[in-house]
Amino acid sequence: MxxxxxxxxxxxxxxxxxxxxxxxxxxxxxxxxxxxxxxxxxxxxxxxxxxxxxxxxxxxxxxxxxxxxxxxxxxxxxxxxxxxxxxxxxxxxxxxxxxxxxxxxxxxxxxxxxxxxxxxxxxxxxxxxPLAAQTALQSFDDAGLDPNADNSGKKAFVPAGLGGVGLFATQILKNVYGFQVATTVSTNKVEKMKELVPGIEVVDYKTTDYTTKLSDVDYVLDTTGDLANEAKIVRKGAVVNSIAAMPDPDVISKRLGPPPFYIRPVLRCLSWWQSRPLRSAGATYSYVWMEPDHKCLDKISKWIEDGKVKxxxxxxxxxxxxxxxxxxxxxxxxxxxxxxxxx
Ligand SMILES: NC(=O)c1ccc[n+]([C@@H]2O[C@H](COP(=O)([O-])OP(=O)(O)OC[C@H]3O[C@@H](n4cnc5c(N)ncnc54)[C@H](OP(=O)(O)O)[C@@H]3O)[C@@H](O)[C@H]2O)c1
Missing domain, CATH: 3.90.180.10 (Medium-chain alcohol dehydrogenases, catalytic domain)
Structure with a gap:
């Protein structure tokens, strides 16, 4: 075949x-x-x-x-x-x-x-x-976000809002969880982003430093590995998930089996170092590695059929x-x- x-x-x-x-x-x-x-x-x-x-x-x-x-x-x-x-x-x-x-x-x-x-x-x-949407939802689960809570006063930031994960994450956070959502896209994608998620705050990252526009963010789903800058916009007590920074070796072990012993300390060190600014800012940080699971996918399919996610x-x-x-x-x-x- x-x-x-x-x-x-x-x-x-x-x-x-x-x-x-x-x-x-x-x-x-x-x-x-x-x-x-x-x-x-x-x-x-x-x-x-x-x-x-x-x-x-x-x-x-x-x-x-x-x-x-x-x-x-x-x-x-x-x-x-x-x-x-x-x-x-x-x-x-x-x-x-x-x-x-x-x-x-x-x-x-x-x-x-x-x-x-x-x-x-x-x-x-x-x-x-499947992969992109499940990654978004599993990150929200990892952070303990609740779609049934009153999230209307809460701010979320997801960079790259028209990337694979970003497009699902921004829509689910806004239309299902009820967060105020901000994102970054390049110049020619600004209008498309506003059309996809009406009411979203869009920063053109090619012309504007998003850390000068956003503050007091409660939740970040990091899709670009930009943890040091994200640390500048979170409030104390915020939760930050990354899918794009250096994964901790324990997370890799769970998904792919243990990495070689000589790599493990290097990965641990890099992961700790990258996420240090977030801890200094008083945020809780974890790396998320998506795991396929039909229950997660079933929820997303329902939101798509209901017109909440495109x-x-x-x-x-x-x-x-x-x-x-x-x-x-x-x-x-x-x-x-x-x-x-x-x-
Ligand atoms: N841990 C996991 O389980 C997991 C799961 C899925 C994905 N990931 C990782 O997460 C990352 C994103 O995945 P994806 O599927 O969303 O990627 P993608 O669909 O390839 O999206 C990439 C988009 O991000 C935009 N972009 C790049 N740098 C940017 C920046 N600094 N600020 C704002 N936008 C930026 C680019 O648009 P412009 O050209 O317009 O800037 C590009 O179109 C990848 O590194 C991927 O490997 C991890």
Whole structure:
């Protein structure tokens, strides 16, 4: 079957291989808890090209060749005997566990990761949801934010509001949790950002230092690793989650297994050093590493069906241009870059 694999660690798109000879998972050997899915579309997240370019090599071993990416939308073709929530023909979305890849025609995936596709979206739009949206929501859970509390007086800051995570985080915080939300985008994205989240405070980070505009922020979801500047805008007692700073080795161990022993003290030191300004400012800090989970994805799908959250698509690329899609994903994108896997 067709697949896009990482054959060697190299600068995108050099190590990638668009092929027709990748082995299909066996429908006959489906485990009781698995679904057999025909992939319709896949979306790109930075972790995909970071893996392809060998950026995770110091902390974990990734055997090659490997199918690239983790996010997909598709149609269930068969279900294992213990599957309860899905049947043949259902449209689904999933962020695969790190052992498999989504840029291939068919996958076998455990039911616990899978969610029904929102009924108001196309396969291309829906493929953009899983990793980015779950990261946003799991960060809010990690921070103990409560959508049922009165958050109307509370301020949140999420930089890069039209990046993959930012677009979901800003909408969920404003439209579901009821926070006052501020974000940063580059100049030509300011109007698009205001259109997506009416009432949001938008700072053009290309022309304006956001630390001169924002203050007394209660919650930050850091998507850029800019912890030292974020420390200047938080109030004492604020909560800050990062998904883009240096992860602590304990967090890496939970998701990827323990990093090599000689790297651990370096990571611990860097993580501590980067987050020091936040602790000095009286904020509580933690790094969040997303873990796929259908319950989280179910909530997001419901908000999308209710019109509270929209998916922003930067571009949709046909299968033959899948490698070019990865080149695009490293440019100044607005929303999600999608690959059509099915013809
Ligand atoms: N820990 C986790 O589980 C987890 C999960 C998801 C993502 N991440 C990480 O989080 C980061 C963001 O991911 P993403 O999917 O949102 O990325 P993305 O979709 O690739 O978004 C990147 C966007 O951020 C904007 N940007 C870059 N630097 C900026 C800055 N200093 N201020 C404001 N905007 C800026 C760029 O827009 P302009 O060109 O217009 O500036 C770019 O389009 C990545 O490092 C990713 O690896 C981690």
């Amino acid at each position: 067709r697949a896009l694999t990482i054959d060697s660690f190299a600068k995108i798109p050099e190590g990638l291989n668009l092929r027709d000879d990748w082995p299909e998972p066996s429908k006959a050997e489906l485990k009781p808890t698995e679904l057999f899915v025909k992939v319709a579309a896949s979306s790109i997240n930075p972790v995909d090209w970071k893996i392809a370019e060998g950026m995770l090599k110091p902390i974990t071993t990734i055997p090659l060749p490997k199918v690239i990416s983790f996010d997909l939308s598709g149609t269930v073709e068969a279900v294992g005997s213990a599957v309860t929530r899905f049947k043949k023909g259902d449209a689904i979305i999933v962020r695969l566990p790190t052992t498999d890849g989504s840029c291939q025609e068919y996958v076998a995936v455990e039911e616990k990761y899978v969610s029904k596709m929102p009924s108001n979206l196309s396969f291309e739009e829906a493929a953009g949801i 998916v922003v698509v930067d571009s949709v690329h046909p299968w033959k241009d899948a490698k070019e899609a990865f080149v695009r994903s490293k440019q100044s994108i607005t929303g999600k870059v999608i690959i059509k896997v099915e013809n």
